[in-house]
Amino acid sequence: MRGTLDTLPDYDPETTLPPPYAALPPGPAQVLLAEDDPAMRELVAVALAGDGYRVLEAADGLAFATRLSQLIFSEWPEGPIDVIVSDLRMPTFNGLDIVAALRDAGVQTPVVLMTAFPSDETRERARELGAVLFDKPFELDDLRACVTRLLQAKGGAPH
């Protein structure tokens, strides 16, 4: 199934928990999507949801960090997060710093970072953190393929 304009729900960043996709039957792989730009977040969310994943959205660095801390302290009610897709530059917290903290905490969840025209240093740092870096603007198909690959490598697949 593919996300289309027709299937796009009304969007409200404040109501990202639970997102509309939470209504999907339990079991699909869960993707945590952090992106401060609503249009971009919606676009990626639609694309991933169209592939059958359950997409959990965070509207900024703070929401992202909060989600992740819940994940680390096992307070996350909806089960483990399989893939993290995050913007790099967000208000409050930088995506790279958050992923670095995650890795420090011993969480090895696959991470896809998105950023506009990254510098060589950014690329290097992302590589060190074991994150895949997507250079905005990128093709949505590439991102979808990447998430699928990461999940397959992890042993899970969308339902």
Add this chain to the structure above:
Amino acid sequence: MRLTFKLVLALWLGFCALLLLNAVHRVRREAELFERDMRQDHARLGRALAPAVAEAWRAEGDEGARRVLGRAVGAEGELSARWRPPGADEARPAPPIVDELGAGRVAFDVLVDAEGGRRLATYVPVPLGPERAGVVEVSEPLAAEYLYIRTTLRNTLLLTTATAVFACVAALAVGGWLVGRPLSALAERARRVGQGDLAARLRSRRRDELGDLARELDAMCDRLEAARDRLALETGARLAALEQLRHADRLGTVGRLAAGLAHELGTPLNVVLGRATLIAREAAAPAATVKGATVIIEQAQRMTALVRQLLDFARRRGPQTCRLDLRAAVTHAFALLAPLAKKAGVELATGPRLDEAYAVADPAQLQQVLSNLVVNAVQATPPGGCVLVGVSAERARPPADVGGDEGAYARVDVVDRGVGIAPDDLGRIFEPFFTTKGVGEGTGLGLSVTYGIVREHGGWIDVESRPGAGSRFSVFLPGAP
């Protein structure tokens, strides 16, 4: 030479005055000698004749004396002798002469005749007995003396004039050689120094004050030239540094602007691209909608490429150099650019020289340089034309804004016979965002990036272009053996 003239004139006038004094003195002395000789001759003649005259007088009276005198002196030309009998009172000599004669001595007088002619008269007493004496008067016109004096005067004047003329010429020549010429040279040199010509030297070997002055002038020129060269060098370096700063400043501003803009543009571009892709894939969408979405995708991709180019420019890294075979690099660039050239109908060829040349360069950045220059050349060339790329190794001296000594450089020439560059634009082609291409054809960054890369390699770019005739871009990179 005026100083020489003045010196010579002063000396010469003094010299002439001395010559004249000498001439006057000589003439006067000659005249005196001449007159004395005449007197002595007359006195001798008179004395010699006196005994014969006295004897004739005793025998025959006055007539006898006159006959003796007439016989003795008659044939002597101007010389004449007269007998003055004792007691004769016609034309008596003046009183002092009478006194002299009374004392038995010879007396002299100058007589003036009726025509104004002057004669020297010598009176010789002839004793005729106790208390009686006659006088023999020997006289001669002074015309001979005057003639002699005139001749002497003329000779003296001729000699004096000749001496004066010779002295004048000699003094002028020697003065000109010793004073005039070196002074003129000094004055000319000083004038040239005043006009800013510091190169020539007098190199005088004279051991006098003028020689000292010439050497001092040379030394002053040395110091002035050194100071001027130092100043020019410092000014050039300062200007080059300023220009470099301005360029760096422009690049820095462009870089910051580009980086900031890129980060802001990335996300909206991604959304536009993503949404347009979704629309284009909408199965139920009308063909016109799909076509519209496709155009949006293309344009968004073009914007993306532009932003990327901007960022490449902003984030230029320093070169990571190695020894690089330029011929191989050109071959590689040709392989990459062949499709583009073919599309434009332009032939890529090597020449006029393709020597073995190695440069110290960053391979990727050199490719960028070659690509930019070749693409520009292809774009400037009409279809059917040809772009030539040549490689050579040569010794070259960097231009002033790069600085440095002559050294070994590897040179790549990119030559086209295309539209050329207007002279007004030639100075600006390396400025960021300067472009003569139409809207959408270029960002105006290509040559700026090329220039930046080459400068970071320690090289420079030489441009030669004539509108309508084509352009030659020569890249000089530090050579590797």
